[in-house]
Amino acid sequence: MTVAVDLGTTQTGEPAELDLEELLSTRLLVQGNSGSGKSHLLRRLLEKSAGWVQQAIIDPEGDFVTLAERYGHVVVDANRTPNELARIANRIRQHRASVVLNLEGLDAEVQMMCAAAFLNGLFEADRAHWFPMLIAVDEAHLFAPAMSGEHSEEARKASLGAMTNLMCRGRKRGLAGVIATQRLAKLAKNVAAEASNFLMGRTFLDIDMQRAADLLGIDRRGAERFRDLDTGNFVALGPALSRRPVPIRIGPTETHSRAGRPQLMPLPEMPPEDLADLVFTASEAEREADRRAGPSRQAFPQAPRPQAAAAPSTSTHEILERVASGPSVRESHEPAEDDDPRSPEERAAAVDQIFAEMLEDPDAAFRPVPVLYQEFLTHCRLKRLRGAETDMAAFRRRLSLARAGISAETEDEDWRMIVERSADLPEEMQGVFMMLARAAREEAECPSDEALARAYGSHSPSRGRFLLSFMAERGLITADRDFRGNRVVTIAGTDWRTKLPEVRLDSLDEARARRAARLAQNGS
Template structure:
């Protein structure tokens, strides 16, 4: 099967196509200075090929998360543990789900670590799941630097090794690398050298122009053309593009990034009392502590040596002036923790990550003067899953619920809320929740993802999904001996809640 992807128009106005099947075998390198249109080019490629091939995007700035609403990509936040990232990567390959690994908000070292772990998880997938995947890495020079930077050697080797595996050995595993970089000089040569297709955009430095011309087989005089390329224009070459260098103007896209280039906009009308507004302080400013750093005066070396030679005082430090906090009993402490959890869930957006909710929980514990060790992130996720299940106190006190919690250990932490919600409906004789409610419990807008979750539970032997004569969906739990009432999978979430009540 051959799929021609329309990338835009050539120099003479003809359509410029990219052979997607050839790209999967030969990989692609995109280069251009900031503002040259690299992200626009990647978005065009992703949109045009979304219906043909599974896609995985390593997104350091969170620009490509908007593909989720239009094309159903799953957005994965990079602030996760190594085990979580490896597990998600394995399931992405197993279920052939397109996704965006959003690294926005992480520092460079954490971005490199998360990207390296996730790419290694894709690379190490079982042979049965080596389906073709288009792996797009934006700002590739960050993950495969040519020289060591400020990050630790361990993180740099992890990230660089993962990028090398993607570009050098990924083809046999179905991984087709598409990497974009601002400067070729910043990108590791062994990573760039494995690409057979090139789209070179605007660049100004001599070293970058010379290297781009060398990759395209141009001479030094022709290298000057890269300075004059307009935004969104690239010189294409490669077996998936064209046999000779051709200038291509990238076409329009259907989605847009959350961030955009700065645009000029009119200033507000001049204020007559602008000076008063700016120079008059807000009373609240005086209540804020002002941190000032005062350079200490240098001390003579003789004073320092004399102080160090003094014998150490053995007198115990008194704490009589410190106010003593009343010790909480385990019951009182649990009550405070439960109250903090309830406040978090009351103010929480269903689509916030567990890491964000956990930070909110820790803040609320500090406000309640809860000292000592709080819930770990894993325990916090377990408590959240129980709350999101909707189970009441009577249900949670039953032996069947205890067995349900034991069964939930067979699924990962991110799936427990969905599993417990379905089990709660079965134990209480309620209709099967619709796809919208399942998706919301998982933290996604995609109802297709909800249906895939049910399929996953069934593959694990935890549930049996069947229909009644009217087409209502029923989820049975063989280990519990219960099943839900028939429910409409396409019903709105509120309608399902009313039926359960």
């Protein structure tokens, strides 16, 4: 079946159509300077073909997310781990969902790694899911650069390899690349050479005009026409477009970019001193951000929580109460006294306070457990806590919970399941596991190696990494890393998952500064 995609009109007023089936076999390259209408052309093509073929858009600036509401595209936030993106890409091919991979806000190097993981996931899908699919890549020179630059060699190779697979080997897997670039000179030749259809827009540099003319089979004199093209006008050539170069004008679109074209607007009419106050006075939102302990976090969409396992016979509260209410070995031969007016909850709070006071000392986390145990007994006598002195094993467990910041404040079935699972670990590791579980449940960032080691009672950060691998080998957690090396921990059997830190502009500036310094050093 032949499907003609209406791109606009030719100079003679005839419809400018693109053969969609032919495009799936021959791929498309769009070239034009910034402002020539490349993104508008891609949007028109995607809108007119949305009902006929599955689509995926690699969107570095977040311009195409507006397709979601009108045409049902699923927006995929790229701030995920490589394994997550690969699995998502596999499910996209399986269920034939049209998606927009939103790379907005990510550092350019991270964008390259995200796009590579996503494209590789599409490319490596099972043969049963090789359905026809358009892969539109805006600003393709970012992902397939012609030469190494300010980005790391690892990121460049991964991204360039994925783009080369898309354009060179994607056809047999049903993947048809549609790539747009500002300059052909910026785009890797192996990627550009595989396109058989071309739409060339406004270009000013002589070298770019000549390359465009060579691709279209136009003589040097005819290459001058690329300087005179208006925004939204292109010269088309290829088996899916026309057998001869044909100037076309791209038609209107139903959706629009969130940014749009720049438009002039009047400047604010305000005295200079008032403007100075606005510039140098922090807003309430900025002050609130400064008061927060860390950057705001954006939660990933979570799947429905699985039904909790049956509650164990021993609750968190009962475990933590053993310290406060358990009979002492030394007092077992003494007559019990019942004249303490405090309730069990008050005695438990007093025990929590003792542990908090003990651990306020920075060196307390690294003292031998027997020494801390004697100190604990002394505090209990001073606070007249009868029955709080317990055996060494129970104290060691309670100490590991206190080091991890766990108290008897959580009493639901999910948490009791975590407490039950922790019993499979050595006592000194149980608090570390619950520390990870609490961070995952609260959707906080994963504790650092230093924090994990400190909760274990060690100075060595490598001990924290060992604890993670130890728990992962026993199936209690899964640990992964994103493209920046940030760790993500998921608690097995639950949807509890630690969060990636939000990308901040200051961190992007720091990364750019480091790359500039590295380039300057290499140049010298």
